[in-house]
Amino acid sequence: MARSVTDEVVDQSAIDNRAPSVGHMFRERVRTLPDGEAFRHKEGDAWASLTWSQTRDRAYALAAGLIELGVQQEERVALCCSTRLEWVLADLAVMCAGAATTTIYPTTLAEEVAYIVADSGSRVVIAEDADQLAKLQAHRSQLGDVTRVVLVDGDSDDDWVMTFAELEASGRERLQAEAGLVDERIDATTPEHLATIIYTSGTTGRPKGVRLPHSAWTYEGAAVDSIKILSKDDLQFLWLPLAHVFGKVLLTLPLQIGFPTAVDGRVDKIVEHVGEVKPTFMGAAPRIFEKAYGKITTMMDAEGGVKAKLFTWAAGVGKEVAEIRRGGSEPGGMLAVKYRLADKLVLSKIRDRFGGRVRFFISGSAALNQDVAAWFEAMGLLIIEGYGLTETSAASFVNRPSVGGYKFGSVGWPLPGTEVRIAEDGEILLRGPGVTAGYHQLPDVTAESLGEDGWFATGDIGEVDENGFLTITDRKKDLFKTSGGKYVAPSKIESMFKGVCPYASQLVIEGEGRHFVSALITLDPDAIATWAGQNGMAGDSYSQIVTSARTREMVQGYVDELNSQLSRHEQVKQFLILDHDLSVEEGDLTPSMKLKRKRVTEKYKDQLDAFYTGS
Template sequence: MARSATDEKVDRSIIENRAPSVGHMFRERVQALPQGEAFRHPVGDGWESLTWSQTRDRAYALAAGLVELGVQPEERVALMSSTRIEWVLSDLAVMCAGAATTTIYPTTITEDVAYIVADSGSRVVIAEDDEQVAKLRERAGELGEVLKVVVVDGQGDGEHVMSFAELEELGRGRLEREPDVVDARIDALTPEHLATIIYTSGTTGRPKGVRLPHSAWTYEAAAVASIGILSQDDVQYLWLPLAHVFGKVLLALPLQIGFPTAVDGRPDKIVENVAVVQPTFMGAAPRIFEKVYGKITTMMMDEGGVKAKLFTWASGVGKEVGEIRAAGGQPGGLLATKYRLADKLVLSKIRGRFGGKVRFFISGSAALNTDVARWFDAMGLLILEGYGLTETSAASFVNRPAPGGYKFGSVGWPLPGTEVRIAEDGEILLRGPGVMEGYHQLPEETAASLDADGWFATGDIGEVDELGFLTITDRKKDLFKTSGGKYVAPSLIESRFKGICPYASQLIVEGDGRKFVSALITLEPEAISAWAAQNGMAGDSYHQIVTSDKAREMVQGYVDELNSQLNRWEQIREFHILDHDLSVEEGDLTPSMKLKRKVVTTKYRDKLDEFYAES
């Protein structure tokens, strides 16, 4: 008999007795596990660790430094840095000082940096390096009442900018004079105090500041702990942007549960680092899984011969076993024998690329292709897809690792304490302790999204099945209707294509009010270069490869395969391969790698219009 959300065993006492604030949660973790490993970070060619006690000493020094600078309770401190140990320490310091963190991506353009700092009312800005400080200098007159800029990698100028080490030293001096200054700030915190303002990266218009109180983060951490999928024995590898709500919630979990976290935000180091760190779990956006899937499958296809046949056979065996295990069973007889052989020859080697100890991955921030998820599961690497928004403190739904607790294509069950309702038009409504208190200084926008009873309108369309699994159909604003009156959900089509075509980077579907559906396509640079080497184009530029007739023919084959799985009105009749990939730097993607659909379709409007003019 299949399990349902109502069958799940939940330790609700963890949620009911959770800490009043992030500062309290951190302090309690230090008291419970002072010599336990808290964080691991790269230094030179190796890694160094901080115990929980050592983490507290540094975080308290930084917190006291902020107090010495004049930062008051609930005043904002902006962090504009990549994911690194100093980001972690700074955020903990802000929480312990009773202030609130404003998160800013290091890729944020100068204009938006100035807007976020001023709109949030940030009094101190902790910037990663001189490049980030330069953004602040360029718009110095627009920043509001900033007391000081602190630079992590760089030197201060005394008057306006101080170094990270100087802030820490300043705080140690304050602690010598007033040893209880930080604990007093923590003691004064309540669940309702503001902890964080995260500005939605937004696909259009100005970003909106989402106000999240301490209760949101303590709830998220306690709710995940209550379902028992993580323990102190786990090891997390954390590379996600901590300016994003997904990364931020993964930083709250170790405070509640006590496992160590290896921190390094360099995406190009992920494969190298996981082999060394040997994590038991890791969070990532779907793009990372799509890239791994594409790289390994194309590499095997390029090998050809016996290796390719062995890989295909082992993958098939793994998928068959995965289906049995998902239903709560175990393979037996001949299948068990085949699986042992497949695992020894192929599957274990794939897992070894991730350190060999991964129990599961967590995928969030965008839709994960089902074929990609099943492929990873066949390798013995389960991906648990989850769902949430900045406005709900990230995790509202997540699949569980136990048999019967996950369903591919769904985002799982709600976290204990989170309620879900589907509106008449299919929109997902959420209510619970993780929901924001509102948008910063935007009462009308808050009222439009959050009703008087606490229900937040997510803007996503979905449905809940009889077992409690939520499936997302699309963004409400992205759904469009062709001129023939048929609705099309572009995100589902785009995600499906990435599972079919291992060379795909992006697919952007168009067709609002049009006679048929068309698309813009970009190809993954590394994967397509390997393909080119096998097709007589070794050494050619990316532009030459993707605009070649051979590439067009190859992509057409995958588009035809996609179309065979779609309704007639959803099928892609025309497509154009762009001569470059989309990027955050060019404004095509948000910092969390989400497609800025309107930006991209507007940028290439002339090319799209050509399809319909010719028809």
């Protein structure tokens, strides 16, 4: 069933009547749903909940505590903490105090933490634990305006430091004397006031602080609300880094719509927690879906025999049914009978791994492979891909989980109120309420990215089809030309490989100015361990497995399959399997699991150059 963005029914009143600030949005949610569940978090082995009014009480106390520390309107409070309830409460407190949050990933190196804190002009830093505190203490003289550090976990003898509990207690005492203090700050906050500074990942040079006003976040909440893909009856599981714009926008949506959110950022616990929480939707980076796809398919292959054949049969039936449903129909006849059996024996069990209630997943921050998306759809788990940047408050485009509202390989339709234009060179230009006010203390860079007419140059190459779906080709700066003058889009090839090879973790394409394309490959530790156990290498180390001749032969087969789908000038002629995976900790990936291409190719320059020596 063909649909266009022009066919979409939008509740324009949600956008027109949006709140003036995040604080206003939060206060209104508390008023309308005081006893409704707001946030769920882990206390030991159990999940505990806060209602909206309980969340307000804690956030107001923390806001008053920040005011007691002297934090003024639009002054910055830096948050250096993993995804957990305290991050949520602290950010809400900053919003209610009329201040602005500077977000910092807990994996950020000490020198960069010092730079971000100083460059943002943060007055207070909320640090998660002793490790984060040590980063600040090591560079105390470089932190500029910081007057106090608030420690979430643990205690310190340093007079410069107070605990999270002490901040909250201080605020409660202040509120006893001035009950209306926080509401006065909320009332004084306007849409134009600064709400957040998020620093880009800094793949080259120093990170840039993206300034996002309250109007950007209230627009995001209202625009998503207006297309009615979520309701107060949904339940979100939120694990993404809240220092990242994707995580931050997913924290804004419940304030607007009113659904509860379970919060826990421990990546190694995602599968366990999703099974416990049983969410109706979840946002994630493509790597999470790729890992799940690889683990399940390789595990089934390893089973062999009847189980493997049954799984393959059921997946095929699921794919047939998904294609029919995508067109707005339901399966009938023998296919309907086969589907009921396939669902009972296989497909429902895959859904149960994700809690059994997921209506859809949202994928963002990097390209999702179409084959992986189609596999999940066959299982009855729809992944809708979205698109946006830090500079556009995350969500600018998103597929809709309705018949005709999504297209695999695309990032969907624009949110109402967001305009798109494709420049002559193919670059995507965006304009709308979610676009940044500029880069912090970088007027020249701001002028380069934001034209006088408000169009933001995204740096991404893409095209819009006749139904309004946007497809991203690649990052403009990542496109390269071979010595033969042919352009290559590396991200497209890298995404294709992850759909072809279930053992793949990363593929990094190289070939700028070269006469053929080469690649670095890493393999997923869990998936390759399963394969190794079936191929006489059980008990071998990861390094031994991935550098073996048998693994090389296996990967070569998948590279050949990839090449069969590529033009001659795009084909991978040489590759190296690294003896370790790429990681956030080593600086190869951003905290949102996006490849730092330039850093990785520079790091392995000698190995890549060797492919071309004498050739």
